[in-house]
Amino acid sequence: MKKLFVTLMLTAASLTAFAQNYTNDKAHSKLGFNVSHMTISDVEGEFKNFDVHLNFTKEDLSDAKFHVVADINSINTGIDARDTHLKSPDFFNAAKNSKLEFSSKGITRVKGNQFKMTGDLTLNGVTKPVALNLIYNGSINNNGVKTYGFTVKGNLKRSDFSVGTAIPEAVVGDEVTLTSNLEFATPVKK
Incomplete structure (x- = not known):
């Protein structure tokens, strides 16, 4: 029994030793989107203030x-008047629903460094399941700091989240493309 207990403790200790918990490096991360405007061009934007927490043991x-x-409220498309309109009840209703939130539920390897990530997205007070493409760009030791890189891409319909439902698709497209580039860094233990 004592041997089993020691084995379980060593196993738990090794998993804990590898357990990784990270918050994105804000200087090297971006949460962006683009959407069709008037069916002839795309408008790009980003959320300037966001946090991504990543944890894994494998x-x-x-x-x-x-x-x-x-x-x-940190939405930024480069045009103040447009950003103000996007925060209004016509679109995101930021006064009532000030946060976008995504929690992953599962990750499945597609091939190589490409994964399918599923989870729940809450936007404008509506929560729906979404599937996103996750690319693991690798990791490096950068002057004693272990750094991981990821790219996340996916599409969603703004109408699924009641965002801008009164705005015709001919003006603002219904399909929104998400692109997020993320870096996570932590000092390497010596």
Whole structure:
């Protein structure tokens, strides 16, 4: 019994030693989107204020969990009047629903460094399941700091989240493309 207990403790200690918990490096991360405007061009934007928490215990990332929280009031498309309109009840209704939140539920390897990530997205007070493409760009030791890189891409319909439902698709497209580039860094233990 004592031998079993020691084995279980060593196993738990090794898992804990590898357990990784990260918050995105804000200087090297972006949470962006683009959407069709008047069917002839795209408008790009981003959320300037957001946090992504990543944790995993397996090197193959099969148990990785991503949790994203973004401040809707930090939306930035480069045009102040448009940003103000996007925060209004016509679109995101930021006064009532000030956060975008995503919690991953599962990650499945598609091939190589490409994964399918599923989870729940809450936007404008509506929560729906979404599937996103996750690319693991690798990791490096950068002057004693272990750094991981990811790219997340996906599409969603703004109408599924009651965002801008009174705005015709001919003016603002219903399909929104998400693109997020993320870096997570932590000092390497010596």
